[in-house]
Amino acid sequence: MKTKTKAIHSLYQSKDAYGALAMPVYHTDAYEFENAEIMSDAFCSRVPLPDYSRVTNPTVIYFEKKIRELTGARHVHALTSGMAAICNSLLAICGSGSNIVTSNHLFGNTWLLFSKTFARYGIEARFCDLCDIEAVKASIDGKTACVYAEIISNPLQEVVDLKALSDVAHERGCLLLADTTMIPFTRFNAGQLGVDLELVSTTKYVSGGASTIGGVAIDYSCGNDYEERMQEMMLNFGAYMTPHVAYMQTLGLENLEARYSLESANTMELAERLRTLPAIREVNYTGLKDNPFHELACRQFNDTYGAMICIELESREKCFDFLNRLKLVKRATNLFDNRTLAIHPASTIFGNFSKQQLHDLDVSENCIRLSVGLEDMDDVFEDIRQALTD
Numbered sequence: 476m477k478t479k480t481k482a483i484h485s486l487y488q489s490k491d492a493y494g495a496l497a498m499p500v501y502h503t504d505a506y507e508f509e510n511a512e513i514m515s516d517a518f519c520s521r522v523p524l525p526d527y528s529r530v531t532n533p534t535v536i537y538f539e540k541k542i543r544e545l546t547g548a549r550h551v552h553a554l555t556s557g558m559a560a561i562c563n564s565l566l567a568i569c570g571s572g573s574n575i576v577t578s579n580h581l582f583g584n585t586w587l588l589f590s591k592t593f594a595r596y597g598i599e600a601r602f603c604d605l606c607d608i609e610a611v612k613a614s615i616d617g618k619t620a621c622v623y624a625e626i627i628s629n630p631l632q633e634v635v636d637l638k639a640l641s642d643v644a645h646e647r648g649c650l651l652l653a654d655t656t657m658i659p660f661t662r663f664n665a666g667q668l669g670v671d672l673e674l675v676s677t678t679k680y681v682s683g684g685a686s687t688i689g690g691v692a693i694d695y696s697c698g699n700d701y702e703e704r705m706q707e708m709m710l711n712f713g714a715y716m717t718p719h720v721a722y723m724q725t726l727g728l729e730n731l732e733a734r735y736s737l738e739s740a741n742t743m744e745l746a747e748r749l750r751t752l753p754a755i756r757e758v759n760y761t762g763l764k765d766n767p768f769h770e771l772a773c774r775q776f777n778d779t780y781g782a783m784i785c786i787e788l789e790s791r792e793k794c795f796d797f798l799n800r801l802k803l804v805k806r807a808t809n810l811f812d813n814r815t816l817a818i819h820p821a822s823t824i825f826g827n828f829s830k831q832q833l834h835d836l837d838v839s840e841n842c843i844r845l846s847v848g849l850e851d852m853d854d855v856f857e858d859i860r861q862a863l864t865d
């Protein structure tokens with residue numbers, strides 16, 4: 476089956492008693508067993524039967540199975556959020572004394588997780604320029620557990636070369652982890668580019684219009700030790716996705732392709748039209764042909780560029796004025812909702828960061844991040860145009 480068909484027609488593990496077309500939501504904590512032997516087999520993973528919903532639930536298993544079929548991955552773990560997927564996976568891979576080679580251009584909470592939280596537990600983050608392969612090589616040593624990259628950074632929109640990074644990481648015996656939230660995993664295969672573990676905030680494209688928070692860890696080639704550790708994380712940290720969320724996100728997966736096609740086409744159209752507005756000093760979108768990362772993004776993601784645009788205005792004050800004048804576009808965080816959203820990252824997502832941290836992370840005071848939705852771009856463009864007029 477092709478991707479669009481698979482997204483809809485994955486089979487359940489066992490036949491539904493009533494032939495339900497949508498995966499039922501198994502709102503149950505525990506499961507009854509026919510006898511003590513089967514019960515023991517289930518608890519010791521000798522048979523694939525759910526035993527307790529902190530670690531296994533049929534609705535969540537179905538969501539994980541769909542993603543496994545869509546990506547060709549070996550294992551998929553669904554967790555309560557993108558951050559839970561990132562944190563649990565890294566704790567499965569790293570130990571006290573190991574280090575992570577990564578970039579300063581990271582999602583705000585990932586950056587804080589690395590530089591603040593993990594530091595307290597003896598896991599070191601080494602920040603370097605992931606677009607400079609020599610710098611990456613120089614940062615790796617015998618204690619490096621993995622190279623960690625975001626495929627398109629946010630809000631800078633820097634694109635990393637996954638193949639080049641995986642070659643360096645594998646040469647030195649470490650794993651490549653990539654946060655691919657910015658482009659749906661149905662559009663490019665991270666595993667084929669050498670990514671060992673793909674991390675996705677399914678809160679974004681997958682959830683189906685910002686319905687629920689969730690995350691997945693998609694394992695292509697981490698090995699059995701990782702999988703064992705990940706099962707330990709699920710048991711002991713308890714961040715497994717809940718059945719209701721898995722149900723909502725399964726619906727989101729079914730129409731992901733339809734929504735993404737429209738959102739990415741809308742984004743391209745809007746990016747081009749925004750360039751005609753004199754109040755905007757710069758339109759940053761990797762889909763634009765003169766963007767420095769355009770060619771790499773085109774090759775790596777099969778000519779698709781996501782639905783986030785960053786624009787530079789004249790000042791922080793102009794950014795606030797612009798946000799306050801918007802009528803249709805929503806002042807909100809989040810990405811890839813059905814609605815178009817606008818945010819000033821420096822004063823919100825990075826609002827509690829010091830001046831030095833903002834400088835290290837290259838977060839501009841003049842940047843507005845737009846997440847483009849499914850509306851008619853005539854209306855969205857008109858709203859942005861009027862909000863930029865003094």
Ligand SMILES: *Cc1c(COP(=O)(O)O)cnc(C)c1O
Binds near residue numbers: 556582629654
């Ligand atoms: C939103 C986001 C996350 C965190 O995901 P949550 O589901 O909010 O925990 C991580 N990485 C990127 C790139 C994101 O956009």
